[in-house]
Amino acid sequence: MDENTIICRCSDVTLKEIRELISQGYQTFDEIKRITRAGMGPCQGKTCGYLIMREIANATGKNMQDIKFQTNRPPVVGVKLGLIAEEGRNEE
Numbered sequence: 001m002d003e004n005t006i007i008c009r010c011s012d013v014t015l016k017e018i019r020e021l022i023s024q025g026y027q028t029f030d031e032i033k034r035i036t037r038a039g040m041g042p043c044q045g046k047t048c049g050y051l052i053m054r055e056i057a058n059a060t061g062k063n064m065q066d067i068k069f070q071t072n073r074p075p076v077v078g079v080k081l082g083l084i085a086e087e088g089r090n091e092e
Contacts, residue, residue: 010041
């Protein structure tokens with residue numbers, strides 16, 4: 001793959017960025033996610049997760065099964081300001 005290949009389409013993270021982070025010592029999906037936001041977009045890592053884990057495995061010599069995938073958390077849901085205001089009025 002070309003170094004300019006987009007690995008995470010949601011956050012526009014390239015293969016070059018992933019490889020640079022791994023060479024700097026970041027060797028878990030969660031570490032890379034926190035720095036690049038890869039895996040935090042609408043697909044939640046379904047597209048880029050395997051590719052990033054494969055790069056970690058190649059660079060570290062680890063088996064893919066030994067590399068932990070990201071910690072999944074439910075998405076945050078927005079709250080309408082009207083509901084907050086209404087609740088505030090109810091407490092007065």
